[in-house]
Amino acid sequence: MTEKLLTGNQAVAQAVKNSRVGVVSAYPITPSTPVVEEIAGMVESGEMNARLILVESEHSAMSACIGASLGGARAFTATSSHGLAYMHEMLHYAVNARTPVVMAVANRAIGPGWNIWADLSDSMSQRDTGWIQIYCESNQEIYDSIAMAYRVAEHEDVLLPAMVCYDGFVLSHTSMPVKLDDLSEFLDEYEAAWRVDFDNPSTHGNITPPDYFMDLRREVSRSHERALKIMDRVEREFFETFSRKTPLIAEHYRLDDADTAIVAAGAVSSEAKIAVDNLRRNGIKVGLFRIRCFRPFPVRHTIRALDGVEKIYVFDRSVSIGSEGQMFQEVKSAFYGLSSPPEIYGCVVGLGGRDVTSMVFEKTVMGEIEPGWIGEVIV
Amino acid sequence: MKLSEIPAEEYLLEGNSACHGCGSSMALRTVLKALGKRTVLVVPASCTSVYQGMYPGSAIAVPVVNSAFACSSAVASGLKASLEHQGIDANVVVWAGDGGTYDIGLQALSGAAERNEDILYICYNNEMYSNTGIQRSSATPFGAWTTTTVSGKKEHRKDVAELMMAHGIPYVATASAGYLDDLYRKVRKAKRIEGFRYIEILTPCPPGWRYSMERTVEVAKLAVETGMWILYEYEHGVLRLTGVSRAIAAGKKKMKDVQEYLLLQGRFSHLSSAEIQEIRKYIAERWKKFADVRGGEHAVAAEFFV
Known part of the structure; x- marks a missing residue:
């Protein structure tokens, strides 16, 4: 295990690499941009084995993550503020599609007037989309939370996307010591619940009439209730693995x-x-x-x-x-x-x-x- | 090509809920035969979201991912990257209408084309928003009635196939539901090419175009025979007309007057002679543009005026 002085954004990038994410898709926005830059550098050097899709908008970034997740890969994106707002439709989509995408959100105000500084209104205004939301206090917590978020999101009783939120600049651009634990001891390879199967083809997301739709939403809601139990367990297992107390529900x-x-x-x-x-x-x-x-x-x-x-x-x-x-x-x-x-x-x-x-x-x-x-x- | 070369396997099943005489479903049936089993369709909001059938059923016998309206190209990009990352070989194919291609999906389409994603994008163009009940799109031709252009559309349509050529992608083709053998051949070719491929199919719509449902093939053929729709392939920088369009360009077949095409369709029944003349002018200018390309000013060469 190494310990490094990292900004919040760098801690995210390291956690994404160590979580063995398969597909990253993103569009730059202050203050989360360095996350994508760090990952791009690691993918190009071969330090990180992932496909990086540099799309033309945040709406497409989330869409590509949903496609990647449905295809069976662990998917990740990062954004802030207007970028998160632009994703709004696809945030809902990721929930009903049951794609356990994890997203880093460097929290920032939404304009106008243009303001790039810390404000949790961007993610708070997405609270009804059905995403799991985790808020961080330190860069170590950011690193730990990415891995914990995948554990919770991908759990068969949950299957929901999760966002890991941290104050823009206050954490995203401030350096702190971060212990870079080997996450493979904590997080297994991704096993998708729904897969593209050519021998048993199925259709994902077609018209769902009133006979079924409310049950679909009920199941999403129940998954949120179950997520709290899973979080308790993940918090405990994290401590058992790394001997570090990182709260997941509350401190x-x-x-x-x-x-x-x-x-x-x-x-x-x-x-x-x-x-x-x-x-x-x-x-x-x-x-x-x-x-x-x-x-x-x-x-x-x-x-x-x-x-x-x-x-x-x-x-x-x-x-x-x-x-x-x-x-x-x-x-x-x-x-x-x-x-x-x-x-x-x-x-x-x-x-x-x-x-x-x-x-x-x-x-x-x-x-x-x-x-x-x-x-x-x-x- | 012999009809017997087309596989007997059906991937668009009987009992789908397409309208009688639906040009899109005829084309999709052909496209899936050309692509075969190892194909994933990404379908944004469109008529196909409806006629594939309701959960828990499905009328499409390959894996289908339904996407939101604006983002089929992005979903397909992620899906392809995901499958590649896992070493899974598959045709990832977007099947979108002209609304999802020309309008709300244009940004994501342009992005995926510029990145040269290894996906096949097929636009079935019925020249309007059929699924929401016949509203104008930017693919709707001049003069056509829709519920939002009640006295006829005032502008000519734009052309996304040309826009795709400007993106410099490896393969662009147009096709018509009237010539399914030509469509089959183009999809087979596109399947073998790596990178971003774009095929646009003119798919007449009986309720939207206001013609009797048994005449879809006739209408789709007339669009080509009158020059309203041009069949071509653009491959690695070379433009080549195909089928009837090629025969017209070579002088082997006389282009029919567009009035024959317009008269079949209720959506054009209100047109004045001046408006019909405007459409004739549009056709002539468009053909001239394709001919001018051959002159070598552009990086493409057309051989249809030989």
């Missing part, structure tokens, strides 16, 4: 005796942890519930983790315009109908790359900043 940080909890996802969680440590030093019983898996949403994990907490502050680096932050909605919904639920507050922070510091979390928990849209950059 509990100093939550045990907490009466106040911060809920966050992605890179801002690091700042939240600093805030938790500082507040704890001042005797405030606060912890962090960091969501790794947003789809399927881990309702039971959330309730269990936050049992006994009196106040919850949910920090979203995204917003559903006309409503609230998406995680805020989910957390409130998780507690619906329970007797004496905690007070739950929502905060929208860091849109379009605005800096989110530990002070924002501290001051919110201390009651010095009102929850809601928090625009102040406090250093």
